[in-house]
Amino acid sequence: MSDAILQARGLSKKFAGFTAVDNMDLDVERGSIHALIGPNGAGKTTVFNMLTRFIASTSGSIVYDGTDITRHSPTAVANRGMVRSFQISAIFPHLSVLDNVRVALQQHLGLSYHFWRSSRVLESLNDRAMALLEEVGLAEFADVISVELAYGRKRALEIATTLALDPRLMLLDEPTQGMSSEDVGKVTALIQQVSAKRTILMVEHNLKVVESLADKITVLNRGEILAEGPYAEVSRDPAVRQAYMGTEDV
Structure with missing residues (x-):
C-alpha cells in the first residue's frame, strides 16, 4: 500500500x-x-x-x-519539515563552519541570530551543531571560515545546515x-547516509x-x-x- x-x-x-x-x-x-x-x-x-x-x-x-x-x-x-537545499551553495561564507550550523539551529528553534548573544546561549547549541558536523564529516573543520572550504565540503556544510532544520523530507x-569525481563520490555517500532517517x-x-x-x-x-x-x-x-x-x- x-x-x-x-x-x-x-x-x-x-x-x-x-x-x-x-x-x-x-x-x-x-x-x-x-x-x-x-x-x-x-x-x-x-x-x-x-x-x-x-x-x-x-x-x-x-x-x-x-x-x-x-x-x-x-x-x-x-517549519513542517520539508526543507530544500539550493543548487548554488547557500552558506554564510565569512562565518565559521560551526557558526553556519548554529545560525540554522537558531532558526529552527525560532530564535533570530545575533552575534551579541551571550556565549552561554550560543554554546548551548554547540553539542547539537558538532553532532551535525560529525554526521557530514566536517567536525574537524568546525573553526574554519566557510569560504576556505573546498567545494565538496561547502556542499556538505549546506547539507548540515539543512539537517539542522530537522527535515523529514x-x-x-x-x-x-x-564537483570533481572524488567529491561526487563523497557527497553521494553522504546523501545515502543521511537518507537513513528521512525522505529525499x-x-x-x-x-x-x-x-x-x-x-x-x-x-x-x-x-x-x-x-x-x-x-x-x-x-x-x-x-x-x-x-x-x-x-x-x-
Whole structure:
C-alpha cells in the first residue's frame, strides 16, 4: 500500500503563455530517495519551486504528510519539515563552519541570530551543531571560515545546515553539480547516509549518482512526465534515450 509523504496532483505552471510544467502528478514514498531528472529546460527546478512554495502553481494541489500545503508560505512548509537545499551553495561564507550550523539551529528553534548573544546561549547549541558536523564529516573543520572550504565540503556544510532544520523530507537541487569525481563520490555517500532517517527528493544531472542512489526516478521533458520507475527500467525506455541523447540507440 502506498505511503506517500508528498503528493502533487495536476500541478501546472504557466509563465506569460509558456507552460513550464503541465498537469504533473507526483508521489514521493516515505523513506525513499526519489530523483527528478530530465534535459535542460525540462521543468525540474520549476517543480521544486512549486513544491516548496517559492512560486505559486497555476493549478493543481500539493499534499505533504497529510496536509494540503498548496497555499502555504515557504516558511510554513519548511517549519513542517520539508526543507530544500539550493543548487548554488547557500552558506554564510565569512562565518565559521560551526557558526553556519548554529545560525540554522537558531532558526529552527525560532530564535533570530545575533552575534551579541551571550556565549552561554550560543554554546548551548554547540553539542547539537558538532553532532551535525560529525554526521557530514566536517567536525574537524568546525573553526574554519566557510569560504576556505573546498567545494565538496561547502556542499556538505549546506547539507548540515539543512539537517539542522530537522527535515523529514529533504529536497536537494543538483547536490553534485560542478564537483570533481572524488567529491561526487563523497557527497553521494553522504546523501545515502543521511537518507537513513528521512525522505529525499533530488534533482540531479549525474546519472551515475541517480543510478546508485534513487529508489524511483521521474523523468521530465518539456514540463511533462516522460517516464517513471526504477533506474534499470527507465534507462531502457526509448523515449527517455531520445530526450537525453537525441537517439534511441545508446
